[in-house]
Amino acid sequence: MNAHVADTHEHHGPEKGLMRWITTTNHKDIGSLYLWFSLIMFLIGGVMALIIRAELFQPGLQFVDPQFFNSMTTMHALIMIFGALMPAFVGLANWMIPMMIGAPDMALPRMNNWSFWILPFAGTLLVATLFVEGGAPASGWTMYPPLVLQTGAAFPMLIFSVHLLGFSSIMGSINIIATIMNLRAPGMTYMKMPLFVWTWFITAYLLIATMPVLAGAVTMLLTDKYFATSFFDAAGGGDPVMFQHIFWFFGHPEVYILILPAFGIVSQIIPTFARKPLFGYSSMVYATASIAFLSFIVWAHHMFTVGMPVAAELFFMMATMLIAVPTGVKVFNWVSTMWRGSMTFETPMLFAIGFVMMFTIGGFSGLMMAMTPIDFQYHDTYFIVAHFHYVLVPGAIFSVMAAVYYWLPKWTGNMYDESLGKFHFWISTIFVNILFFPQHFVGLAGMPRRIPDYSVQFTDFNMISTVGAFGFGLSQLLFVYIIIKTVRGGEKATDQVWEGAEGLEWTLSSPPEYHTFTVQPDVK
Amino acid sequence: MSNTAGNHYYVPNGTKWPFIGSVGLTTLIVGFINLLNGSENGKYVMIVGALILTYMLFGWFGQVIEESENSTYGAWEDKSFRLGMSWFIFSEVMFFAAFFGALFYARVLSVPWLGGAGDDADTNRMLWEGFQAVWPTNGPGELGGEYEVMAAWGLPALNTLILLTSGVTVTWAHHALKKDNRKHLIIGLALTVALGFLFVFLQAIEYKEAYHTGLTLGSGIYGSTFFMLTGFHGLHVTLGAIMLTVMLVRSMRGHFTSKNHFAFEAAAWYWHFVDVVWLGLFIFVYWL
Numbered sequence: 134m135n136a137h138v139a140d141t142h143e144h145h146g147p148e149k150g151l152m153r154w155i156t157t158t159n160h161k162d163i164g165s166l167y168l169w170f171s172l173i174m175f176l177i178g179g180v181m182a183l184i185i186r187a188e189l190f191q192p193g194l195q196f197v198d199p200q201f202f203n204s205m206t207t208m209h210a211l212i213m214i215f216g217a218l219m220p221a222f223v224g225l226a227n228w229m230i231p232m233m234i235g236a237p238d239m240a241l242p243r244m245n246n247w248s249f250w251i252l253p254f255a256g257t258l259l260v261a262t263l264f265v266e267g268g269a270p271a272s273g274w275t276m277y278p279p280l281v282l283q284t285g286a287a288f289p290m291l292i293f294s295v296h297l298l299g300f301s302s303i304m305g306s307i308n309i310i311a312t313i314m315n316l317r318a319p320g321m322t323y324m325k326m327p328l329f330v331w332t333w334f335i336t337a338y339l340l341i342a343t344m345p346v347l348a349g350a351v352t353m354l355l356t357d358k359y360f361a362t363s364f365f366d367a368a369g370g371g372d373p374v375m376f377q378h379i380f381w382f383f384g385h386p387e388v389y390i391l392i393l394p395a396f397g398i399v400s401q402i403i404p405t406f407a408r409k410p411l412f413g414y415s416s417m418v419y420a421t422a423s424i425a426f427l428s429f430i431v432w433a434h435h436m437f438t439v440g441m442p443v444a445a446e447l448f449f450m451m452a453t454m455l456i457a458v459p460t461g462v463k464v465f466n467w468v469s470t471m472w473r474g475s476m477t478f479e480t481p482m483l484f485a486i487g488f489v490m491m492f493t494i495g496g497f498s499g500l501m502m503a504m505t506p507i508d509f510q511y512h513d514t515y516f517i518v519a520h521f522h523y524v525l526v527p528g529a530i531f532s533v534m535a536a537v538y539y540w541l542p543k544w545t546g547n548m549y550d551e552s553l554g555k556f557h558f559w560i561s562t563i564f565v566n567i568l569f570f571p572q573h574f575v576g577l578a579g580m581p582r583r584i585p586d587y588s589v590q591f592t593d594f595n596m597i598s599t600v601g602a603f604g605f606g607l608s609q610l611l612f613v614y615i616i617i618k619t620v621r622g623g624e625k626a627t628d629q630v631w632e633g634a635e636g637l638e639w640t641l642s643s644p645p646e647y648h649t650f651t652v653q654p655d656v657k
Numbered sequence: 658m659s660n661t662a663g664n665h666y667y668v669p670n671g672t673k674w675p676f677i678g679s680v681g682l683t684t685l686i687v688g689f690i691n692l693l694n695g696s697e698n699g700k701y702v703m704i705v706g707a708l709i710l711t712y713m714l715f716g717w718f719g720q721v722i723e724e725s726e727n728s729t730y731g732a733w734e735d736k737s738f739r740l741g742m743s744w745f746i747f748s749e750v751m752f753f754a755a756f757f758g759a760l761f762y763a764r765v766l767s768v769p770w771l772g773g774a775g776d777d778a779d780t781n782r783m784l785w786e787g788f789q790a791v792w793p794t795n796g797p798g799e800l801g802g803e804y805e806v807m808a809a810w811g812l813p814a815l816n817t818l819i820l821l822t823s824g825v826t827v828t829w830a831h832h833a834l835k836k837d838n839r840k841h842l843i844i845g846l847a848l849t850v851a852l853g854f855l856f857v858f859l860q861a862i863e864y865k866e867a868y869h870t871g872l873t874l875g876s877g878i879y880g881s882t883f884f885m886l887t888g889f890h891g892l893h894v895t896l897g898a899i900m901l902t903v904m905l906v907r908s909m910r911g912h913f914t915s916k917n918h919f920a921f922e923a924a925a926w927y928w929h930f931v932d933v934v935w936l937g938l939f940i941f942v943y944w945l
Binding site: 148152153155156157158159236237238240241242243244246247250251254258286289290293296297303306307308310311312314315316341342343344345346348349350352353356359360361362363364366367368369370371372374375378379382442648651652653 | 664665666668669670671672673674675676678679680682683686687689690693694717733736737738740741744745747748749751752753754755756758759762763766767768770771775776784785794795796797798800801873874875877878879880881882884885
């Protein structure tokens with residue numbers, strides 16, 4: 134390196150005012166932007182969920198017309214997946230990966246700014262579909278043709294917001310890969326990396342391999358609607374089912390994009406509060422890689438009922454059930470880490486344990502529907518809704534909350550209010566189960582998803598579920614309050630924050646300097 | 658060389674370019690959306706968006722080139738750029754994979770099924786009686802009417818030769834750059850750029866002929882896969898040729914050294930990538 138580099142690398146603080154946030158190349162600023170964006174989208178998507186649950190409180194049509202109801206299920210999913218969960222995980226990656234591997238920042242800081250600053254534009258485009266002629270997309274987030282082609286003026290908005298969101302994810306993932314491969318501190322070998330870094334490393338590969346495929350799929354939808362192509366039209370030799378294959382080739386890895394970083398977070402938190410190193414570190418890494426590999430060869434289990442050769446049904450059934458093996462390894466390792474540990478139950482640990490319990494419930498119902506003949510009964514029922522909400526809400530979202538409680542003292546320098554945090558955990562856990570557990574029963578009894586009305590025999594469980602939904606939704610206002618309160622002040626956090634915490638990020642001050650590890654540490 | 662203790666990684670100060678890029682991109686897209694929804698004004702919005710994007714590209718790349726010429730970047734930063742470009746190209750490969758996937762699905766599964774293959778004899782008998790599954794096809798509905806199949810051994814074969822030759826000339830330029838032979842570098846690059854644009858020109862002629870003989874985007878699954886695959890490829894060739902043109906201009910201005918020329922290599926990688934995609938196209942779209 135020549136002397137010039139030292140000149141350009143002056144230590145400086147952030148710019149002042151709004152321009153700081155628009156122009157920032159700092160991984161901590163960008164991480165915060167991602168997290169705030171995610172929180173806002175989480176609340177918007179949450180309101181949509183409450184509209185759905187209010188309508189389903191009793192049979193018959195009460196509040197919204199069926200078209201708008203379908204728009205709500207579609208938009209709720211798109212906003213929660215692309216607007217809330219994915220940006221939350223990318224935000225955590227931005228904040229934590231450089232600090233965990235001893236890097237001065239992300240590898241490509243300007244592109245990092247762009248990955249974030251596409252999101253508010255894409256999100257606005259998506260939310261704006263609510264206000265155009267024909268209403269918001271109502272075909273389900275999976276956008277199956279030919280139904281999706283009947284969307285009104287919102288159709289091209291939907292397609293291009295998906296393009297933009299994908300563009301952002303690809304740039305974000307490239308950055309994460311380059312950072313992990315190139316900016317690890319001396320001595321930080323791959324097999325010494327914290328598990329959160331490992332799971333994100335693998336997730337980033339899932340993203341760059343599948344987001345372009347989604348872009349291709351929605352491009353074909355666009356040309357089918359406006360430019361006379363017939364990819365998904367049998368009269369022209371195409372096939373609507375082909376869309377489903379291409380979509381789910383993206384869609385299944387996408388499911389793991391939403392859960393692998395959660396595995397990473399839980400694998401950071403449990404050892405800290407069990408005061409024991411993670412049990413089976415290397416098996417965790419291999420299990421994550423196996424899950425990622427398998428995610429590419431199981432997609433058609435989302436479409437067992439659409440019709441495909443029996444050999445294909447069998448293959449996708451077997452491959453899907455194989456996923457239970459590496460996932461089982463993970464759950465076993467988390468439990469074994471806690472075995473005979475000196476455990477304490479601060480809020481992040483409560484959320485992490487809640488994750489292990491309730492994610493596993495979702496995992497088991499997933500195994501049930503992996504079996505082709507049984508899935509014929511479950512397909513498109515509330516049982517499916519219950520399943521994926523168990524893995525995504527008390528699964529993925531709980532992990533994000535755990536991460537926020539775990540690292541908020543590091544980010545802000547202030548401790549959150551522990552008793553409020555615990556209270557937030559308990560009401561969230563109670564209400565989330567009231568919300569989603571009854572959906573298993575109505576689903577098994579045959580209640581279809583994505584329909585605003587239902588037979589009277591499903592009423593009791595739906596009422597319980599709606600009560601849970603409003604309880605869970607209101608509980609999250611407490612979460613917002615706790616975050617804002619902690620950002621504004623509170624008891625000062627120590628550098629290590631948690632007694633059992635280990636890793637480079639805990640060697641930094643709380644809050645950390647604007648630029649950290651400009652000189653890389655030596656990892657023994 | 659890279660991450661030994663005491664080394665500094667270059668972390669740039671704040672930048673306005675990405676935000677301007679987002680504004681430009683969104684303007685372009687909103688214009689296109691309006692156009693698709695039937696508002697003619699969309700065109701003008703699109704032009705404004707494209708101008709903003711162009712301004713951003715000049716500004717952002719201009720800044721990076723200046724930093725590069727000022728030796729702001731060392732081997733460590735260089736490796737990040739290399740990783741970034743390689744994985745970006747990988748994502749592009751996956752984008753084409755979606756369209757190749759659609760082609761294979763149609764040829765191997767959906768068209769034979771419509772013709773009654775497998776368990777689908779009834780589909781054929783009840784819905785599309787008399788439809789024979791042959792490739793190419795515009796489907797049992799004969800969408801788009803009569804058309805002529807693109808022959809592999811006319812213009813497409815010539816274009817294959819052109820692209821393969823351009824792969825050789827860009828490698829020649831690279832070797833010249835590594836030996837500090839500026840003259841051969843410029844000649845090699847100029848030839849590559851010329852061959853690249855010649856390819857695009859011949860593609861345009863081929864498209865014109867296709868539309869003349871009735872083969873359009875609306876010619877069923879054959880027309881769809883043919884134009885979408887070759888169209889996106891042509892777009893990427895154009896992009897690659899523009900990248901190489903920038904490299905040519907920079908070479909003429911005396912940029913790059915035998916040791917330090919990541920931008921040139923990135924453009925060359927991209928060029929080889931479009932080359933390989935073309936070989937796939939030539940084999941599966943034109944030939945077989």
